[in-house]
Amino acid sequence: MNTAYTAGVTTPQDESHAPGSRTAPLRLAIIDGDSGFLQVVEKRVRARGWQQRILTGAVPVDELVSMRLGALVVDLAVLGAPGWAYLEQVCAALPALPVIVCTGPSTVAQRVRALRIGADDWLGKPCHPEELVARIEAIVRRGRLAAPPVERPIVEAGEISIKPDQFQAFVGTRSLDLTRREFELIRLLAGNAGQVLEREAIYQRVWGYAMAHGDRSVDVFVRKLRQKLERASPQWRYIHTHFGVGYRFAPEPADSAAAEDTGLESAVEAFSEETYAPVS
């Protein structure tokens, strides 16, 4: 009913940043009526790649649940007298949800009451949007720290499966015995299956810094990977060279020599919903 929404520039999957800092974009909801305030906040929310949803009033708790929020900002003034009951209700139903009350002048008693009820923070208006965002970050950080590590999905491709929590790839139950770099590389490639990745981009994302001119490391590691893949799964070809460009990951049956010529390959490439752009 009352949902303006703004999607951050969610990069498809910047999955493999070098030191594994994994952060899905935060989903933030704001119950507030001050359009000027909302605007300046939204600007900063966007800059962080978060997703923002603006609510103009009390939304049933069920709906809040279904929004799968990462944080909630509330202006109690908007809700009027039932605001306190609503706050209590939300905090009781969603104890894991960070809640920041951001409202006008208040008394100590009010602030203490909100915090006791279950709110995580209280920020008086007028306030600087930067501080609001910083406080949201601090609370979310605290919550994430204690949270169980996010389970990463197992990627399946051809015969192999990539298990991030083991830093290893398998054919059936058998390990490919990859080193760390090899694993990071195959994870990056398989995570962007069907896409041609340029050497410099690969290097940047696996090694974490810019590739020096003439560096052949990527080639060498692709070779190592191919060797291990070939040994463990000889019926498939996984990594394809694009001359003058880079490499593309796409599992294909090994006997598709004829198929490749006809461009049939795209029929095999499967699990990636990413748009597949064949390169002649």
Added chain:
Amino acid sequence: MNTAYTAGVTTPQDESHAPGSRTAPLRLAIIDGDSGFLQVVEKRVRARGWQQRILTGAVPVDELVSMRLGALVVDLAVLGAPGWAYLEQVCAALPALPVIVCTGPSTVAQRVRALRIGADDWLGKPCHPEELVARIEAIVRRGRLAAPPVERPIVEAGEISIKPDQFQAFVGTRSLDLTRREFELIRLLAGNAGQVLEREAIYQRVWGYAMAHGDRSVDVFVRKLRQKLERASPQWRYIHTHFGVGYRFAPEPADSAAAEDTGLESAVEAFSEETYAPVS
């Protein structure tokens, strides 16, 4: 820098491990010089059954660690110019420690900076002690809340069984005679059997604070564990090294010389629904 040796009883795990089993009294430290303020705060801290410790200045991080704090309140004004560096240092070394800055007049930029550095909250003086306490409670609550990974009371792995209530591991009825740290380490590893845990993560969760660069403690304790496991259960191998990453707990028969060639190792691990599937 490494002056005071604060080894000793160090049991920092209870806050990070034991979910909500028992709520030990919160240990609170306050770096502040205002005796009047300290007095009114202390009154309320006592009323809640917390333990309070007053520090008159910057205390070495090592000492903070050994205090096993549940929260820290800092008045930056007391620390002077180096206060910011100190704050950063503390937050880096003890990311799990709730830190509240409670100090005099401030600018938005200062508050944002502190929150970014790792502080959980900023409360301007003068403030009502009740609000300070309520904010501490809210932060601690948030930190405790998201820790639901219910650890199985007894973990069975290979020949050994781990009994948390006894702080000991056994082969049959025979104790492995593990020290406290050794036990915490094997509990963590076995509790995440099959997963590769990175050294820093292990250190953070067993020792309770951030691992210093170059620290080899995890390796040394892994060796001690392996030694005791080997002695008590020579037919099995439990802890596996992942070069450049960390360690993985997975019971495997020791005679896997032939098995390794067939990739048996992964089939046995995790004592889950996987059954041994002979290869070829």
Added chain:
DNA sequence: GCACTTGTGAACGGCTTGTTATCAACGCTC
């Protein structure tokens, strides 16, 4: 055919890990 790119194998060297020893700190008994 020529220039350039990519594949391949091997060797070097650095960094990671295994292992042992030493010492400070602590708890215990007396």
Added chain:
DNA sequence: GAGCGTTGATAACAAGCCGTTCACAAGTGC
């Protein structure tokens, strides 16, 4: 409080893995 055994932190050395680099072969496109 002194003496003694235990625990944990740290240093030092050895061993070995792994990433980088080089040289050369093979392949690609013009």
